[in-house]
Amino acid sequence: MEKKHTIHRASVLFVVFLGMISGATASLFIRYGTAPMLVLAAYRKTIVTVMLLPMVLLHHRDEWKKLKLHTVLWCVLAGIFLAIHFFTYFMSVKYTTIAASNVLAGTEILFVSVFMFAAGKETFNRMNWLSIAIALIGGIVVSMTGSNDAALNGPLGNICGVICAVALAGYSLVGSKVRQANLSNTLFTFIAYGASAIVLDGMVICSGYSLFGYDPINYLVAIGMAVFCSLLSHSLYTWSLKYISPTLLAIFKILSPVPTALLGFLVLSEIPSWNQIIGGIVVILGIMLYIRSKNPEAETPREHT
Numbered sequence: 001m002e003k004k005h006t007i008h009r010a011s012v013l014f015v016v017f018l019g020m021i022s023g024a025t026a027s028l029f030i031r032y033g034t035a036p037m038l039v040l041a042a043y044r045k046t047i048v049t050v051m052l053l054p055m056v057l058l059h060h061r062d063e064w065k066k067l068k069l070h071t072v073l074w075c076v077l078a079g080i081f082l083a084i085h086f087f088t089y090f091m092s093v094k095y096t097t098i099a100a101s102n103v104l105a106g107t108e109i110l111f112v113s114v115f116m117f118a119a120g121k122e123t124f125n126r127m128n129w130l131s132i133a134i135a136l137i138g139g140i141v142v143s144m145t146g147s148n149d150a151a152l153n154g155p156l157g158n159i160c161g162v163i164c165a166v167a168l169a170g171y172s173l174v175g176s177k178v179r180q181a182n183l184s185n186t187l188f189t190f191i192a193y194g195a196s197a198i199v200l201d202g203m204v205i206c207s208g209y210s211l212f213g214y215d216p217i218n219y220l221v222a223i224g225m226a227v228f229c230s231l232l233s234h235s236l237y238t239w240s241l242k243y244i245s246p247t248l249l250a251i252f253k254i255l256s257p258v259p260t261a262l263l264g265f266l267v268l269s270e271i272p273s274w275n276q277i278i279g280g281i282v283v284i285l286g287i288m289l290y291i292r293s294k295n296p297e298a299e300t301p302r303e304h305t
Contacts, residue, residue, distance in 0.1 A: 012243040016252050019236030024260040026229040027098040028267055030090055033221040035214040037090035038207060042200035043222030045086065048230040049193045052186070060187045071181055075188055078174040079195025085167035087200065088160040096157025098264035099272035100142050102257040103280040104161030109250060109287060110135055111169035131290035138282030144275045189234075254287050 033040045056064065092101035110132055116122035124132075142158070171192070178188055204211055240249055257280055264270040272280070 009244070012240055015236055016240045016244070016249065019233045019240070020252050020256050021259055022228045022236070023233035024256055024263055026089075026225055027093045027102065027260055028263055029221045029225045029229070030093045031098075031268060033218050035218040036204075036207075036209050037094055038087055038200065038204050039209055039211065039214065040218060040222060040225075041083075041086040041090045042197065042204050042211070043218065044225045044230070045083070045193055045197040045200055047222050048226040049190065049197045051226060051231065052190045052193065055186060056190045060184060060190075063184060063187055067183075067187075071178060071183060072191060074174055074178045075183075075191035076195040078171050078178065078188075079192040079197075080199055081167050081170035081174060082192055082196040083199040083203070085164050085171060086196065087203070088164040088167060092157045092160035092164055094157065095160065096154045097272055097276060098268070098270055099257055099261035099280060100154075100276045101157060101161045101164075102260045103142050103276070103283050104139060104158060105164045105168070106254050106257060107135060107139060107162070107283065107287070108165045108168040108172065109254070110290065111166050112172055113290070115169060115173060125293070127293040128290060131286050131293055133286075134289065135283050135286030138279045138284075138286055141275050141279030141282060144279070193230075250291055251288060254284055254291075257284070 030037070030040065035043075089101065089105055092105065113122055113124075113128075113132070117124060139162075175188065175192070201211065237249060237253070261272055261280075264272075
């Protein structure tokens with residue numbers, strides 16, 4: 001008989017909290033970079049792909065040999081969405097406040113639901129529509145003004161934040177379809193990240209930027225994002241799904257703008273404007289209400305292998 005390991009719920013939530021804090025450092029790393037945002041995005045995905053390569057070679061060679069072409073192509077499509085997501089996220093952090101960029105990027109779940117509704121695979125009741133409307137109103141309030149910093153371009157940053165959320169929704173939907181084909185999370189991530197890195201590297205070359213020759217701080221920034229924001233954030237989230245519900249994890253991810261804004265204040269002395277604070281709270285409440293109204297009983301964790 002297979003022995004099951006029991007992990008206390010509090011321990012799992014603490015690990016998820018660590019993942020949320022690790023992910024919150026992304027905006028700080030981006031602000032310390034001096035290379036173009038496109039270059040930093042390419043560095044991040046290239047480095048994390050290289051970090052995953054040994055695990056794929058050691059533990060997933062047999063699975064790799066059995067891959068079908070259409071599965072690989074779906075993974076590549078997910079990688080393209082991911083490339084757009086990261087580039088626009090980096091641009092958003094550069095041109096608007098850290099709080100605003102993360103609140104807008106966190107509306108991903110709403111775009112996922114809208115795409116599912118348009119495809120006829122999702123139905124909405126009155127409470128669903130109300131919660132979406134609340135979140136959208138909050139998003140409008142967040143984007144009403146730019147930043148007190150004249151060097152920033154608030155409207156451009158806010159637009160990039162929304163595009164970032166749409167692209168991440170595309171990545172999530174494609175990833176969900178691929179994962180239903182019993183492709184391991186590690187191999188899917190490796191292919192998608194690799195495709196994303198190739199797309200971003202190609203964009204750097206086509207844009208006229210150089211891939212090398214930047215200040216050393218940029219390579220440290222990229223390594224920091226790869227370790228803290230990709231491996232120690234996304235991987236911990238994936239691990240936690242074996243012990244907590246996807247709904248509870250989604251709530252943690254939605255609340256991530258809070259520690260992100262706090263880090264921005266403590267490290268960069270960046271204070272969100274009144275509309276970004278109020279609008280951010282409204283967005284978070286709207287999305288949490290949506291999650292609860294769509295899946296009110298989602299406290300039973302799914303078993304993931």
